[in-house]
Amino acid sequence: MYFEFLNNSGFKRIIDFKNQTSDFGLYCTAGELQFYDGITIPTTAFVANQYVHLVVTRDSASEDVNLYVDGALLGTFVDSTQLGVLDVSNVMNFFQDDLVFGGEARPGNIALLKIYNTAIDGATVTANFNDLEKTSAAIAFTPDITSSCLNGNVFNFTNNSTTTSTVTYNWTFGDGGVATTNNATYNYATSGNFTVTLTADDGAGCIDSVSASVTLFDNPVVNLGADTTFCDGFVLTLNAGDGFSSYLWQDGSTDSTFAVSTGGQYSVLVSDDNNCTAVDEIDIVVAALPVVELGSDTTLCFGSSLPLSGPAGMGSYLWSTGETTELILVNASETYFLTVVDFGGCTNTDSIVVDILPELIISLGTDTTFCAGDSLVLDPGASFQSYVWNDGSTNSTFTVTTSGTYSVSVLTDIGCAATDTINVQVDAIPVVSLGQDTTLCFGSTYQLVAPAGLPNYLWSTGEVTDTITVTSSGIYAVIASTLAGCSATDTVDIIINPELLISLGNDSAYCEGTPVILNPGAGFTSYIWGDGSTDSTFSVTASGIYSVVVTDAFGCSATDTVAIQIDLIPVVDLGVDTTLCFGSTYQLTAPAGYPGYLWTTGEVTETIVVNTTGIYDVVVTTPAGCTAVDTVQVTINPELIISLGPDVTVCSAATTVLDPGTGFASYVWSDGSFDPTLTVIVSGDYSVLVTDIFGCTATDTVSVIVNQSPVVSLGADTTFCGGTTIDFDAGAGFVSYLWSDGSSAQTLSVTAGGIYGVTVTGANGCTGTDEVIAIATPLISLGADFAICDGQTASLDAGAGFTSYLWSDGALSQTINVTLAGTYTVTVSDASGCINSDDVVITVTPPPFLELGPNQTICAGTAVVLDAGAGNFNYLWNDGSTNQLYLASTSGIYSVTITDISSGCEATDNVSVTVNPAPLVLLGPDATVCFGTTVTLDGGAGFTAYLWNDGTSAQTLDVTAAGLYTVTVTDAAGCTGTDDVEISYYPQIPTPSVSQVGNTLQSSSPTGNQWYAVPGGIIAGATGDTYSPPQNGVFYVVVTDSNGCSSAPSPDFNFINTSIGTVANAFVSVAPNPANNFITLETSGIADTKVAVEMIDILGKTVFATTVNANSRKQIAVSTYPAGIYLLKTTAKGFSKVNRVVISR
Known part of the structure; x- marks a missing residue:
């Protein structure tokens, strides 16, 4: 391996052989290159930043591991653990940390890596190192950048190799791409870490290469989401995502999130740790929130309700009451919330506070009583906006002077009303009259009566009843009082006269007819005899006891009695005139016991019998020769005759009535009956006895023969099928037949149901009758034709069975069931197969026309007449009233149902009436102000029109004269309200005058004074009727009365104190006055040499001051001073004066 180690400081891994459990390798630490198992390589053999040729061999047979550096063997150790063997269990890492045991690695560059499957010897190692030095020691290239973003920069690789021979360069870029140019340019299509290798080949088998790593970073991905819409008031947070190193939004902000509250286009540019960037945009639409306006908080009167309405056309409504309708009606104190959601999902909320006031209660007090002449002030309280008493007055109080029931309705400033009533009884002052002073007769008692029914009486005698009886002369007084304490008194003077005496003489006897005159004496004012006569004398005509009561001028009376005996004339009574029956006699009887009787018939007996009509009288004579006569009329009625008619023969079916005639007092028939007539049904002789009103009687007899009427029978009522024929037979043997259809045969054939009758005549001329009902089945009836109302359903029933x-x-x-007009027919059949039909005509009657008109709005105190329309209707309004017209004066929905009396059809309509409250106008209480004061009356703002009683139409009225002022206001609804106020003025205070008495000023008013100095204004403490100024000057006084009203100031008074010294002939003049640009001040008669001049404005501020020579003329400029009234004060030794100066423009 030919490699370059880039840093030798610290603990650095260079090559690591490791398996799954342990590792060994080459590393450097503290400047020494060491190998696993204790081999130490001298520091000089390992130079940082230079290429090192490192070879590690392992002989599997000997298990020796040799380490060669730069072609030379540096150390050997025995490896018996197989760790140095490359197989599936072992991995060789270059410049990379052990992933299991930790440690640290540093980067380096590998120029050549060769792996052999056999251990090479030292000579081969040295040869390879020498070849590498010859051809490849200077292979190198430089990338212009080592990292870039995908689809970003193009990598440019510059070949920096220097070689001693001609070589061929081959580039590999780590993603399959290659190039054979000297320098290379490459653009990667995918991201990742790529190893770029430059290989140099001299064609002679010497190949060397150098590699470098470049990194292509993925561009970051940012997504703000789809374009969206949200509701106004909502804040949408756009999130560009975490993990980016920087953010840049369209407004320059650099947070990872962006709060959006308005519509528009928003974008963000993000950068990651690799400085790769990405951009995204999003369009935001902000939808307006639905407008919810429940109005301002509202205060309602007790018992009122308030409709609350949300905006129309929303997707949903939710009230705090739980209701979900657009409109609700509330009647309780509460804060009401409405949340609406429109069809776009946007929601909004509003609330309103509704305050229902407690019930308004006022009290005029309990029912009461007071005395006539007093008064009672009813006061429901002073805190109300308006008052209406039962008489229509609108003052806050009401003065009661008469009995009655009084009521008041009050209205608060928000329109809440309350009413109270009080019964007031005004007790009349008792009317006590004991009458005129009275003179009584001797022995009389006199009842003095106070008015009855009062609870309290007190007489001067000490008695406490409403009535007392007095028997002696004196002055009597009474005090009578009511329960309410109302009292009255009266007195009367009672005089008792001495006893009054009279005489009618002694008892006497006289003959009837002889004049007897009773005389109690003259001089009395009245006479009352025993028979009630009132003459001063009495003529006696019959025996008896006679008395008289006389009364004198004082009303005193006296009485006397006398017995008079008079022989009486006989009493003759023949009775009442008499009427007698024909053939009767009548006995007339005179009173018995008298010696002489003489009748008109010449008879002289007490009794006579008469039997003819005539007038009879009798003269009766007493033993004393006194006679009496009486007369009576006797009438003999003519004979009473009746007739029952001739004897008669009748039929048994006929009715025979015997009638003796009318007008009799009673009837008695031979069968014992007492009716005026007698009905005969059997043969026989019949008689009757009648009596008239005079008791006279008559009788008659008649013979009646009753022949038998024939008997005919058509049989029982029968039933048959309609449309068939049925025969009825009256029977044989009769002279004639007459059926109800006019036919005259013995039999009758019928085909329809009905009542059929026949009359037959027998040989004796008598008739008989019978009838039969024939029922044609089935019987069916739909009833009479009838009408129904439009919209109604009629049920037609053909009947069961x-x-x-x-x-x-x-x-x-x-x-x-039918609803339409027409003729409806039904055909029915019964169990017998009989068929019948019937029809009925149904008429449909339209409903009556009803139109209450549109909804109406009126003003409080007015009413609207709702007319349900005239006609033959019954009316029923929703309050139960039944008139055609309805007077609506309160807000509400009024409905009426009218019913056509002839058809029974109904119609209903309703109308809403809204009563706008009368505008509330308050001019305030009546007021009394000082004379000359201007009072501004204000009808209140917010009305559309004003009308004062003087015809003006402004909101305010300036009053300068006493009187009753009234304003009528009109609001936007056209409703009017009125108030009045009475303005009175205190009398004008006379303007006081000031005089000087010695060195003291004297006011003409004894009280209410306030002294003023000119200039200087009010003088503190100077409130008496006199004032002694400490210096000369101008003074005046103002008088204020007990009402706080002030007089006009007195004329200015120039006070001169002689002890101070004055100039008797001092003179000051100011001209012109009024002035415009200048004034000329002239002084004379002043003993001093100089005069101080001061000009003072109406506020008391000195605007000009100077000193002029005394007894001179000085022109003073005033053109710069505002127009107005000024005081020009001139002062010198022993002299001071103030002149008023008017500056005009």
Whole structure:
């Protein structure tokens, strides 16, 4: 082996003979080349980076192993282990580590390797070494690169050999490729480690070669996957894979992964440890998420519900309630979530917080009672947006002054409502009237009555009942009060007069008719006699006891009684006028016991008997000669006659009625009956006794002969097959026959079912009748023609018990169901083979027309009239009402069913009514403000229109006068809301005036003062009606009342303190005023030499200050100052003054 060892440091394997269990070989360590089994090769024999000729031989017979280096034997050892033998169990490694025992190898280059199957001797070894030195010592080549990526660079091999003879070069590239050029270029088709060998052949048997390794690396493979689509909001991580040494994405980033959140084309360039690269691209589409918007969080009133709706057209819906529909209705406080998935698989979620407020409860208090004249303020609470009382008022409180039931409905700022009711009883102040002062008669008692039914009374007598009785003169008072404590009082003066006396005289006797006058005396205001008469005197006409009650002007009465005896005139009574029956007599009787009687008949007895019609009277005379008369009329009726008619002969089948006539009080027949008439059915004599209203009677008799009517029989009712003939026989022996069809034969033949009758006449002229029912079987009836409603089904039933059925539509069942109009016929047969048919006409009635119209939206407080249409209908709305018209005033779905009364057909329709709440407008509470204040009323933002009671239409209204201001707002739905507020103004405070008393300023107002200096403003603590300035100057005062309202400032007052010293004739003028560009200040009469000048703006800031000569004229420029009001203050010794200057532009 001819080899080059590239490094001799450390422990380095050069050649290793090994089998499966142990090895030996050549190695170097610490600069020495050693061989297994202790052979040491001098260091000088082994030079790094130079080629060495190494030969190892083993003689199998002697088991000697010889080691030759560069042609010379360096050592021998005995190998009895067969380790040096190359066979299937042993492997020879060159410059490669033992894989079992470890160690370390270093690379080298083998230029020549020869293996012999026999041990060569030393001479051969030396010869081979010498030949190698001659021809091959300088064989070498250089690759331009030792490694490359597949399909990358082309390898260029440069032949660096130097030889002493002409040689032929052969290249082998390790993958089967060859070349014979001096230099070689080669492109590998596959990856791997390849040994490139250059062989030089001089043609004389001297061949040498040199090899080098080159490596072709596989290009890395990177795969970002297929183009894809994902949902917005999702981040897709593109992974180029592990194991690469570098990454470069399209945006310059260098991580192995790349997070994608937007659509586009993405690419990555990867490099491996061999600097081989690969690229992949991927197209990403980001699909938009479905838009889910449940709206803003919502607060609802107690009992309300809220529809929540997801976006339409999604693939699926999932609510936090578990529902999976697009729309749900919620009515509980909760956070609701909706997750939707569109048909592309993208999902999105939204949530809404729904807060159901607790039930709103208000209270006006318990039912109560108070006294008339007082009032009760009902207050449901002050925190509500609006109030509506039962009278329509909208204040937050309600003042009650009368009895009644009061209710209020309140509305919060979010539209929640509550109602309460209170019964208020206003107790009337009792009306207590004891009447006028009263004068009573002697011995009288007087009842004083307070109004009944009250719980409390207190009289001046101490009594506590509603009524007291007084018997003595005095002033009486009562206090009456109700349960509510309402009370009233009254007094009355009672006077008791002395006793009143009268006399009618002594008892007396008189004859009847003699005048007797009773007189109790004159001067009384009223008289009441025993008979009730009220004259002042009484004329007596009969015996008796007479009394009178007189009353004087005070209402006092007195009474007296007297007995009067009068002989009476006889009482004659012949009774009432009398009517008598024909042939009767009547006895008239006068009163017994009198001595004299005289009748119109001339008779003088007490009793007479009369028997003729006439007027009878009698005169009766008493023993005293007193007479009396009476008259009576007696009437004798004519004779009463009745008739039952002549004797008569009748038939037994006929009815004979005996009638004596009407108008009698009673009837008695010979058979004992009492009816007005008598029905005769057998022969005989019949009589009747009648009595009229006067008790008069009459009688009559008649003879009746009853002949026997013939008897005819057609037999029992019978049944036969329809379409055949059946005969009926009335029987022989009769004079004549008359059938119900008009025929007159003894017999009748019929073919149809029905009722058949016959009347026969016998020889005595009497008739007999019979009838029979003939039933043509089978009997079938579909009933009367009828109508059904469109859409209804009618069931036609031919009846049970038939053996076959055939309908006009071909059906063979007992019943059929029909829905169309038409004539339906059925033919049936029974067990006897009889056939019959019937038909019925069915009419289909269309449903009544019903149209409630489109869904409607109205405003709160209004209503929409739903009309179910006029007609002969019954109406039924979903709330049970039954009118044609329905007044809908609340949100909801209203449905009605109308029924046509004539046909029974129905129609139903419904309509949705949405009630938009009235816009809530709040102008605030009534207010009283200071005079001159402008109050801005605001109708609130967000409305489409405003209308104030002055006709303006802005959102706000500036108020400068007292009054009631009303605004009506209109929202986007066209609904209106109204509120009003009353603005009042406190009276204007009079403008105060200031005067100087000595060295003190005096305000015209005794209170509420605040003093001000000009300039300088408010003077702290100066709030009295007087103020003593510490220096001269200009001052004014403002008065503020208890309402916080302030007056206008008083006129400026130029205060001069004489103790400070003044200039009596001092004068300051400013002109022009108003000024534009300049003013001229003129001073005179000032004792000082200089005058300080200061100009102050309305904010109190000094804008200009200077000193001028006193008693001079000075022009001051003001063109640079803004327009406005300024104070020009001039000050000198003993003098100060402020002038107001107006600068205009």
